[in-house]
Amino acid sequence: MQERLQILLIVASLFVFISILNNIRNGRLREEYSLIWLLSAALILILAVFRGSLRLIAGLVQINYAPSLVFMVGLGLVVAIQLAQTVAISKLTLQNRDLAQRTAFLEWHVRQMLNNYEVEEVLAAELESQVMLEAGGRGDAEDHETLEIPGRRAGWSYVRFAEAVGAAGEPADAPKAA
Amino acid sequence: MWVRRLSRTLVIIPALNEEGNIVRVIANAGQLENADVLVIDDGSHDRTALRARKAGAYVLHLPFNLGIGGAVQAGLKFADEMGYADAIRIDGDGQHDMEEARKLLRVVRQGLADVAVGSRFLPGQHTYRPPLGRAMGIRWFAAMVSLITRQSAYDTTSGMQAMNRRAIRLFARYYPQDYPEVEARILMHKAGLRVRELAVRMQVRTAGASSITSLRSVYYLFKVSLATLIAALRQTPRQEAEEV
Numbered sequence: 001m002q003e004r005l006q007i008l009l010i011v012a013s014l015f016v017f018i019s020i021l022n023n024i025r026n027g028r029l030r031e032e033y034s035l036i037w038l039l040s041a042a043l044i045l046i047l048a049v050f051r052g053s054l055r056l057i058a059g060l061v062q063i064n065y066a067p068s069l070v071f072m073v074g075l076g077l078v079v080a081i082q083l084a085q086t087v088a089i090s091k092l093t094l095q096n097r098d099l100a101q102r103t104a105f106l107e108w109h110v111r112q113m114l115n116n117y118e119v120e121e122v123l124a125a126e127l128e129s130q131v132m133l134e135a136g137g138r139g140d141a142e143d144h145e146t147l148e149i150p151g152r153r154a155g156w157s158y159v160r161f162a163e164a165v166g167a168a169g170e171p172a173d174a175p176k177a178a
Numbered sequence: 179m180w181v182r183r184l185s186r187t188l189v190i191i192p193a194l195n196e197e198g199n200i201v202r203v204i205a206n207a208g209q210l211e212n213a214d215v216l217v218i219d220d221g222s223h224d225r226t227a228l229r230a231r232k233a234g235a236y237v238l239h240l241p242f243n244l245g246i247g248g249a250v251q252a253g254l255k256f257a258d259e260m261g262y263a264d265a266i267r268i269d270g271d272g273q274h275d276m277e278e279a280r281k282l283l284r285v286v287r288q289g290l291a292d293v294a295v296g297s298r299f300l301p302g303q304h305t306y307r308p309p310l311g312r313a314m315g316i317r318w319f320a321a322m323v324s325l326i327t328r329q330s331a332y333d334t335t336s337g338m339q340a341m342n343r344r345a346i347r348l349f350a351r352y353y354p355q356d357y358p359e360v361e362a363r364i365l366m367h368k369a370g371l372r373v374r375e376l377a378v379r380m381q382v383r384t385a386g387a388s389s390i391t392s393l394r395s396v397y398y399l400f401k402v403s404l405a406t407l408i409a410a411l412r413q414t415p416r417q418e419a420e421e422v
Binding site for chain 1: 218236237238239240241242244248251252255256259355
């Protein structure tokens, strides 16, 4: 094999290595998908550095011009990577479908709940949240507990929510090391 | 807040750009006794969802187009989770007659079959004469399904199907995506479901266009044939159906 081709292959596979590692480091590439890329780069690097191994394998599979083995291996790896990607896409397609069906189902539930809500209650909730916005940060929830809003839903209000939430935004009665 | 619909039927209507038909289809489906109507809007660009909602149907609004299989499965998952006793799928274009739907539901409710398929091509009871090309495709799929399931199948592409909880459970977990009907027949067979075809009349479309155009039909033929063969080779989902 010519020296220039060897150098080119070494530089190229090193470049692939570094960019893959960099992508993993930055969290742009998941380890499970990077594995096949790293293997490919490693294989090409080994073939390029150890010229004897290339000639040996080429002889075993009866390839007269040894460097063409590099391209054959490279092509095989590309096919393998493509297959792995197609498998990944198929999995994503299924998950995507399930998510779409789920959001449609949940949207239906939300609409059902909104329909059950009387108009007065919606207005009351809006008024209540307005009051809370105006009282925001002062922490004098006592005034608003007595606020009479017709049709307000029992059991839950913005005031009770404010009581349950501590200064740091944590529920007051939550276990410490939950 | 809502009770489980233990004795009720869910009418599943997948719809893609059917604003011209959907209100009438819902009104028709509403004639069925003890039934709720669910329209699955498969990412329509028109006002299908809005009109369906105003017509009093439940609407599942898919955020993007999933294809008929994904839409029907959304309906079946709904039926499964909300606890419907049985479900019937009818087309969103008004081809299916409610008198015939009752017939299919009766068979399922009486326990005579797990899935009742509205068939247009039972021997001696042809209710529809398709053009030559389509007729050949229909024959091909019927032959394929008959061979694999070792049972006579005639109309393997019918979208009118009634099914009980066992079948709903099965399809809520797995249902083919693009053109699901043929492959679904193999799944039913492998899951040990009892399938019966009943002769039904279907009407000619009154608005909109069929989803299967002549250009797509070649792709359809190959894709469904391949999917059907793969389904025949796949691991049986029998245990899943038995859990019900």
